[in-house]
Each structure stands twice: as structure tokens, then as C-alpha cells.
Amino acid sequence: MKWTSVRRPETLLPVSSIALTVLAFVLIPTYTDSTLASFDVYNTLQVFARLGLIALALGLTMIAGEFDLSVVGVYTLGGMLAVQAGQHHWAYGVLAAVGAGVAIGLVQGLLVAGLALPSMPVTLATYIALLGLTSALSGGLTKSYTNASVTLWVDQPVATFFSPRSLITLGLFLLAGAVLTLTRVGRELRAIGSNRRASRVAGVGVGRLLVATFVVSGALSALGGALLAFSLGSANPDPGTQPLILAASAALLGGVSLAGGRGHPLGLLGGTVAVALLAEVATVAAFPSYVTQLFYAGLLGVIVVVDAPDLHDAVVRLRTRFRSSHDPTPAPNQIEDFA
Amino acid sequence: MSSLTTRSEAVRYRLRPRLRQVGLIDALVLGAVVAAAAVGLATPRFATFANAKAILTSASLVGITALGLTLIVIGGSAVSLAISQTVAATGMIFLAAQSLGLVPALVIGVVVGGLITAGQGAVVGYAAANPVVLTIAASFAIAGVATGVTGGTSVSPTGPGYDRLNATPASIPLSVYALVAAAALVEWVLRRTAFGRSLYLIGENRAAARAAGLPVGRTTTAAWFGAGALFAVTAAFTAAFNTAANVNLGGTLTFDAIAAVLAGGTPISGGSGSAGRTLAGAVLIAATSDILLLRGYSTGIQVMVKGLIVTVVVVLVHLRTRGRRP
Numbered sequence: 001m002k003w004t005s006v007r008r009p010e011t012l013l014p015v016s017s018i019a020l021t022v023l024a025f026v027l028i029p030t031y032t033d034s035t036l037a038s039f040d041v042y043n044t045l046q047v048f049a050r051l052g053l054i055a056l057a058l059g060l061t062m063i064a065g066e067f068d069l070s071v072v073g074v075y076t077l078g079g080m081l082a083v084q085a086g087q088h089h090w091a092y093g094v095l096a097a098v099g100a101g102v103a104i105g106l107v108q109g110l111l112v113a114g115l116a117l118p119s120m121p122v123t124l125a126t127y128i129a130l131l132g133l134t135s136a137l138s139g140g141l142t143k144s145y146t147n148a149s150v151t152l153w154v155d156q157p158v159a160t161f162f163s164p165r166s167l168i169t170l171g172l173f174l175l176a177g178a179v180l181t182l183t184r185v186g187r188e189l190r191a192i193g194s195n196r197r198a199s200r201v202a203g204v205g206v207g208r209l210l211v212a213t214f215v216v217s218g219a220l221s222a223l224g225g226a227l228l229a230f231s232l233g234s235a236n237p238d239p240g241t242q243p244l245i246l247a248a249s250a251a252l253l254g255g256v257s258l259a260g261g262r263g264h265p266l267g268l269l270g271g272t273v274a275v276a277l278l279a280e281v282a283t284v285a286a287f288p289s290y291v292t293q294l295f296y297a298g299l300l301g302v303i304v305v306v307d308a309p310d311l312h313d314a315v316v317r318l319r320t321r322f323r324s325s326h327d328p329t330p331a332p333n334q335i336e337d338f339a
Numbered sequence: 340m341s342s343l344t345t346r347s348e349a350v351r352y353r354l355r356p357r358l359r360q361v362g363l364i365d366a367l368v369l370g371a372v373v374a375a376a377a378v379g380l381a382t383p384r385f386a387t388f389a390n391a392k393a394i395l396t397s398a399s400l401v402g403i404t405a406l407g408l409t410l411i412v413i414g415g416s417a418v419s420l421a422i423s424q425t426v427a428a429t430g431m432i433f434l435a436a437q438s439l440g441l442v443p444a445l446v447i448g449v450v451v452g453g454l455i456t457a458g459q460g461a462v463v464g465y466a467a468a469n470p471v472v473l474t475i476a477a478s479f480a481i482a483g484v485a486t487g488v489t490g491g492t493s494v495s496p497t498g499p500g501y502d503r504l505n506a507t508p509a510s511i512p513l514s515v516y517a518l519v520a521a522a523a524l525v526e527w528v529l530r531r532t533a534f535g536r537s538l539y540l541i542g543e544n545r546a547a548a549r550a551a552g553l554p555v556g557r558t559t560t561a562a563w564f565g566a567g568a569l570f571a572v573t574a575a576f577t578a579a580f581n582t583a584a585n586v587n588l589g590g591t592l593t594f595d596a597i598a599a600v601l602a603g604g605t606p607i608s609g610g611s612g613s614a615g616r617t618l619a620g621a622v623l624i625a626a627t628s629d630i631l632l633l634r635g636y637s638t639g640i641q642v643m644v645k646g647l648i649v650t651v652v653v654v655l656v657h658l659r660t661r662g663r664r665p
Contacts, residue, residue, distance in 0.1 A: 067471060111654065116661075120417060120471065121607040121653045128594050129646025136639030237639075241420075245475050258469040290491075293483035300476035308466035 010255035010262050014270025017253045021277035032285045038160050040280060045166040046155070048276035050231075052169040053224030054243060055250035055275075056176060057217040059268040062251055064213045065193035065260025066112065066119035071221040072244045073130030074101050078225030079235040080134045083145045090150045090230065097226040098219050104130070105218025109211035135237040144234040151233045165227050170269075172220065177265040186264070189213065194261025249296055250275040252303045259309065364659045379626065382633050390629065392511060398625035399514040400573050402618060404592055405599035406518075406525045407569030409617045410562040413529070415542030415609030416463045416470045418597050419563075421478035422570055423589025425455055428485045429571040430578035430588045431494040434501065441500030445575055452571025453564040455481065460563020465556035467545075478593075485586050493585040496578075504579035514576045518618075521569060526614035528565070538562055542609030599624055601649045604656045624648065 025044070029035050054071045061068040078097035086093015108126055112119045145151065154165045162170075180186030191199035192206050200206045229235040254271025256263030282292040305311065379385045404422060411419055419425075429452040436444035459477050462468045506513050529535035537558050541548040549555050573592070578584045603620025605612030627648060628641045 069471075111650075115654065115657060117654065117657050118607055121601055122650065124418075124594075124597060125601065125646050125649035125653060127646070128598060128649065129643045132639050132641065132643025132646055134639070136637055136643060138639075139637065140639060241475070241478065245479055248472055248475060252472070258472060288487075290483040290486035293479045293486070297476045297478075297480035297483060300472060301480070304468050304472045304476060305462060305466060308462070308468035310465065310467035 008255075009257070010264055010267050013253055013255040014267040014274070017274035018270050018277075021274045021281070024281050025277050028281060028284055034284050040284060041161045042157060042163070043283070044273075044276050044280040045162060046231075047279045048273055049163065049166040049169045050224075050228055051243070051246050051250060051276060052166075052269075052272050053172065053220045053227070055247040055254070055272045056173060056265065056268055057220040057224070058247045059251035059254060059256050059263060059265070059271075060176065060189070060220075061119070061213055061217050062256045062258070062260060063193050063263045064189050064210060065196065066123075066210070066213070067258075068108070068119065068123050068214065068217050069244070070104065070108065070123040070126040070130060071217060071247065072239060072241075073127035073134075074104055074218050074221035075225035075228075075243060076235075076237065076239050077101075077104075077130050077134045077137075078222030079229035080137055080143065080225075080237060081222075082226030082229045083143045083235040084137065086150075086226075086230075087146060090147065093230075094223065094226050097222040101218035101220070101222025102215050103218075104222075105215035106211065108218070109214030112214065113207040113210035131238065138235070138237045140237060142234050142236045145229060145232075148233070150230050154227060154230045165231055168227065169224075172223075173265055173269040173272075177269070180265055185209070190261050190263075194259075245296060245300070246275055246279075249300055249303075252300065252307075258304065258307050361659055364655050368655060375627070375630075379630050382630050384633055385630060390633075394622065394625045394629050395515045395518075396512050397628070398621045399512065399518040400576055401592065401595045401599050401625070402518045402621035403514070403521050403569055403576075404573045404596040405603075405617045405621050406521050406614055407566035407573075408596045408600050409525065409605060409612055409614060410529075410538070410566045410569075411460075411470075412600055412605055412607060413542050413609055413612045414538045414559050414562045415545055416460070416559060416563075417607060417609075418470065418600075419456065419459070419474040419477075419566065420471060420593055421456075421459065421474040421481060422593040422596055423591070424478040424481040424485070424586070425452055425567060425570045426574040426577060426589035426592055427584065427586050428452075428455070428481050428574075430574035430584035431485060431489065433571070433575045434494050434496040434578050434584050437496045437498035437501050440498065441503055444498075444500065448575055449568045449571040452574065453567040456567025456570065457560050457564035460566075461556065461560045463563070464559025482586050489585070491586070493583040495583055501575075501579040501582075504576055517572060517576065521572065522614045522618050525565075525569075529613060534558060534561060539610055542611075544610070595624070595645075598645050598649045602645075602652050604652055606656055606660065607653075620652075 025040075026036070028040075054075050057071045057074075058068055078101055081096040081100055082090075082093035084093075085096035104126065108119075108122055111117050111122050155163045157163060158167060180189065188199065188204045188209055191202070191204055192209060196206060225235075250272040251263075251268060252258070252271070253274050254263065254268035256268065256271075278295070279292070282295075384390055404426070408419060408422065411417075429448045432451050433444050433448035436447045439447075455477075459470075459473055462473055463470045504513055508516070529538070537548065537553045540551070540553060541555050541558055545555060574584075574588070577588055581588065599621040600612070600617050601607065601620070602623050603612070603616035603618070605616055605620075624645055627644060631641045631644060
């Protein structure tokens with residue numbers, strides 16, 4: 001592989017975050033009293049399954065240059081619908097959850113694409129409305145799922161390390177990766193994320209693609225919520241902001257840019273696994289939860305500052321000035337910085 | 340072919356449906372307000388002085404917070420998602436500083452709240468960092484530090500001075516007076532000061548404001564400082580009311596404040612908005628929740644209707660602005 005392609009942030013970020021977190025994970029016995037067991041890998045993948053689908057949903061909308069804050073709302077509603085509609089058979093629950101996710105995504109996508117609304121206020125309002133709806137559906141209480149065989153099935157170990165839940169999540173990441181690599185959807189998604197007007201002129205069906213992205217985002221979040229509810233055997237109407245923060249961290253570590261137009265599902269996979277590994281390290285090392293919180297805050301803070309456009313411009317300007325005072329001809333990779 | 344006539348006709352034909360659209364939206368909003376008022380009046384115990392006081396009281400704390408957020412939104416830096424945590428942390432500081440007396444504690448709270456928020460504003464203003472993700476990170480950081488310092492326990496007041504904030508002069512809570520004062524102050528700053536005018540310009544077009552030589556970074560930082568100071572005022576009232584403060588003191592204030600700003604018709608993209616609109620938004624949401632409560636709907640339904648109101652207002656404001664500025 002060429003050095004320049006590794007240096008691209010969408011490869012560099014997930015690869016280095018995986019490398020660092022795997023190192024921290026493998027070295028657990030050196031800085032704590034615990035030893036590593038295959039159970040820890042299984043647990044990591046369970047955290048990955050809990051987080052993966054909303055990270056993928058959020059990441060896909062970010063690649064398209066939008067920010068779907070409603071993912072956690074859909075995730076919560078999905079869990080609640082799965083529990084309430086799936087008491088007799090899990091399939092009804094999944095169907096209700098994913099159907100609702102698709103419908104919500106469709107409405108949001110049509111609003112954002114059809115009226116050229118900014119996605120932030122729309123998805124934020126949807127998030128508020130969905131939390132209200134979920135709480136109204138459950139009377140504000142946690143609802144338990146009585147079908148214990150489903151709960152046992154989704155979390156049973158497969159090949160020591162996996163469970164059906166983590167395999168489904170992994171499969172959806174790979175499916176999204178394949179679709180975005182093998183079809184032109186990937187290129188078009190990045191195109192509408194980086195320059196919407198130019199991609200419209202170039203013949204990309206911007207509206208259709210945006211609606212589809214929001215629909216996929218809704219379906220994935222709802223499925224993630226349904227799987228979590230089956231696994232926990234209950235659905236909680238108030239998830240707090242933690243899932244959103246972890247999903248955003250995973251997407252950003254996965255090499256997705258806040259400005260849109262950059263990223264790939266495989267990078268998102270890397271970012272999510274890195275966040276899951278971090279969570280497992282924190283659990284095994286028994287850090288107090290506020291230390292983990294501070295750590296995530298620092299991580300997100302660093303990423304968002306490094307990603308800040310004006311800071312980036314200032315650095316590029318400084319570097320150009322420094323180089324031109326040494327060498328009158330511009331270095332070849334300087335052009336790359338502007339691209 | 341006389342190109343002048345054709346062009347002006349073309350302009351007229353293009354404008355007419357847009358103007359009609361604006362008129363239609365205005366009529367729609369008016370109709371909705373009249374319908375809501377009718378539902379309100381038909382609700383038993385809605386049109387009473389005691390209930391009006393209840394609405395104002397519940398609007399006051401969200402309103403003060405939303406006024407602070409209005410400064411952030413007008414300046415074009417979207418929203419802060421760290422409001423609840425800032426309120427919790429400054430509420431703790433306010434109660435812990437009670438031994439110094441009410442006024443010093445209030446000053447300390449306001450300065451700390453302002454500085455915490457201004458720090459985020461500086462990163463947004465100078466480096467153009469994404470405010471949504473930055474404030475998500477800040478919310479985690481503030482909650483983490485607050486939990487670490489207090490060990491996860493509640494902070495109790497160290498003096499009795501705080502209780503004066505619970506006073507009800509003329510049987511109206513002090514926080515309602517604070518809301519009116521804060522609204523007047525924010526409106527004056529936005530309309531009458533150079534800072535206010537440049538904040539609108541920066542929100543409207545950051546690049547142009549920078550090209551025109553406006554201090555984008557400094558103005559944004561100052562706006563966030565003002566926002567943080569108002570969050571701290573809310574924190575003082577909330578902490579005084581609860582007589583204790585823990586990390587959950589802020590509750591759902593982040594989303595309530597955003598909902599109030601958006602329901603007032605301020606676009607999230609920045610460059611427009613006013614204290615009056617935010618005040619109207621806060622009262623609208625408080626009144627709607629009140630009607631639903633009086634009619635016996637659950638908290639969940641109230642929250643859902645709040646979300647729906649925000650969605651509808653966001654869409655209508657967007658359509659209307661697009662109609663006015665083709």
C-alpha cells in the first residue's frame with residue numbers, strides 16, 4: 001500500500017486507534033491485577049454490538065454531510081417497540097422497531113432533502129419527540145421482555161468470542177462496506193457530503209440519496225435498540241446522552257470528518273471496535289466511571305480541535321510560509337494539503 | 340423582444356407564489372395560535388391567575404437558560420449541548436460558596452459558568468471547531484470533574500443566604516423577575532451595542548464578517564461568556580429551590596432550552612433571532628405543557644408534543660425565510 005493512502009485521516013485514525021487500544025487491552029495484566037481471558041474478548045464484542053449500529057447510522061449520515069442526532073431517539077424507541085410488540089414472537093418486535101425506524105428516517109430525510117432544511121434542528125426535535133413517545137408508550141417505566149429464550153439466544157457464545165448479536169452487527173458493517181465500495185453509492189455519498197451543489201451538477205441524485213441515508217440510519221438505529229432490548233431483557237425509556245457520545249466518538253475515531261465527505265464503513269468499524277476496547281479496558285481495570293468520562297471528553301475534544309477548519313487553515317498557512325522561506329518551489333505534498 | 344419587461348415579469352411571476360407562501364404560513368401560524376388559545380380557554384382551570392403564575396414560573400428557568408443560548412445561536416455557532424452539566428456544576432459551586440454570602444456566591448457562580456462556557460466559545464470562535472461535538476465533549480468533561488470532586492454526592496449549602504432567591508415578591512417568584520430583566524438586558528445588548536450588531540453579522544456570514552475585519556473569535560467568546568453567565572443564574576435559582584445540588588441538577592434543561600429557542604422561530608443557522616422571540620418560545624412550550632398537564636396527559640406526551648412543536652416551527656420558519664429571500 002502506498003504511504004500517502006495510509007496517511008489519509010480516514011485510514012490513519014481508525015488504524016492508529018485500533019493499534020493503541022489493542023495495545024492497552026493486551027497490556028492489561030501489566031498495569032492491573034487482572035489477567036486476560038477469552039471472556040474479555042467476548043465482552044468487548046458485546047460492547048461493540050451495543051454501540052455498533054448507532055455508530056454506523058450516525059457515521060453514514062456524517063459521511064453525507066449531515067448529523068443525525070435522532071439516532072439515540074430511534075434506538076430507544078426501537079428497543080421499546082421490540083419489547084412491546086415482540087412478547088409473543090421476536091420477529092414482530094424486530095419488524096415493528098425497524099418499520100418505525102424506516103418511517104422516521106423517511107420523514108426526516110424528506111424534510112432535510114425536500115426542503116433543504118439543516119439536519120441538526122430537525123433531528124434534534126425528532127430526538128426530543130421520540131424520547132417523549134417512548135416514555136408515553138411505557139408510562140415512563142422500564143419494560144421487561146419475558147421471552148427468555150430470545151434473550152439467551154442473542155447472547156449465546158458463538159466460536160468462543162462472538163454472539164449472534166455481535167455477528168449481526170459485524171455483518172451489517174461489512175454489508176455497508178461492500179455496498180459503499182463496490183457500487184457508486186460510496187463515491188456519491190462522499191460527493192454530496194463534501195460539495196452538494198457540485199455533485200448535483202455532476203448528476204448525482206442528491207435528494208434520493210439523502211432520503212435513503214436517513215432511512216438506513218433509522219433502520220440501523222432501531223435494529224440496534226431492538227437487539228439491545230432483547231439482550232438486556234428489558235427496554236429503558238431514558239438512555240441518557242452516553243450512547244450518543246460513544247457513537248460520536250466511534251464515528252470520529254473511525255475517520256469520518258465533521259465537515260462531511262470523508263469516511264468508510266470499515267473505518268467506522270475500526271473506530272467502534274476501538275471505543276469498545278476502551279470500555280472493556282476501563283471495566284477490567286475498574287476505573288471509576290468519571291475517569292472514563294473524562295477520558296472520552298479529552299478524546300473527543302482533541303479530535304474536534306484537530307478537525308477544526310480554521311485551525312487547519314492556520315497550520316497550512318504557517319507551514320507554507322515556513323517552506324517557501326526555505327525552498328522557492330512548493331513541495332509536492334503541499335498541494336495535497338489544499339485538496 | 341423587450342428583455343426588460345420579460346425579465347421584470349419573470350421576477351414578478353417567480354415572486355408571487357413565494358409571497359403567497361409567506362402569507363399562507365402566517366395565516367397557518369395565526370390559526371394554530373388561535374386554536375391553541377381556544378383549547379386553552381376550554382380547558383378547566385387554564386385561564387386563572389394561579390395557572391398563569393404556574394406557566395410563568397415553569398417558563399422562567401428554561402427561559403433564562405434559553406436567553407443565554409440565544410446569544411450562541413445568533414452568533415452562528417449552532418447550539419451548546421453542555422447546558423445541563425454547566426448548570427449542575429455552577430449550582431454546586433453556588434451552594435458551596437454560600438458561606439461567603441449570597442451576592443459573592445452568585446458572582447462566583449456567574450463568573451465560573453461564564454468562563455467554562457467561554458472556554459468552549461473560544462475554541463469555536465477562533466478555530467471554527469464543530470460546536471455540537473465540542474460541547475458534547477465538554478458536557479462529559481464537566482460532569483466527570485463534578486463527579487470526581489464531589490465523589491458523586493450532593494452538595495449542601497454552606498450558608499442560609501441562598502433562600503432569598505426563593506422569595507416571591509407580590510406573590511410572583513423572583514425567577515420570573517429575573518427572566519424579564521434578563522430578556523430586557525439581552526435585547527438591549529443585541530440591538531444597541533456594537534457587540535450585538537457584530538454578533539448578528541458573524542452569525543449571518545462568518546467569512547464576510549472576518550473579511551470586514553470584525554473580531555470573530557473575540558465576539559464569539561464574549562457571546563458564549565454571556566450564555567454561561569445566564570446558565571449560572573438558572574443554576575443559582577435551581578440550586579436554591581432544591582437546597583442541594585448534584586450532577587443531575589440540570590435535568591433536561593439542555594433540550595428544553597434548545598426547544599424554547601427553536602420554538603421562538605430563531606433559525607439554528609444563526610444571524611437572526613431576538614430575546615423577545617426566545618421568551619415567546621419559552622412561554623409557548625410552558626403553556627402547551629400546562630394545557631396537556633391540566634388535561635391529564637402524561638409527561639411522555641408533553642415531551643413528545645414539545646418535540647413536534649419544535650419540528651413544525653423549524654419547518655415553517657425555514658419555508659418563510661426561503662419565501663422572503665428567494
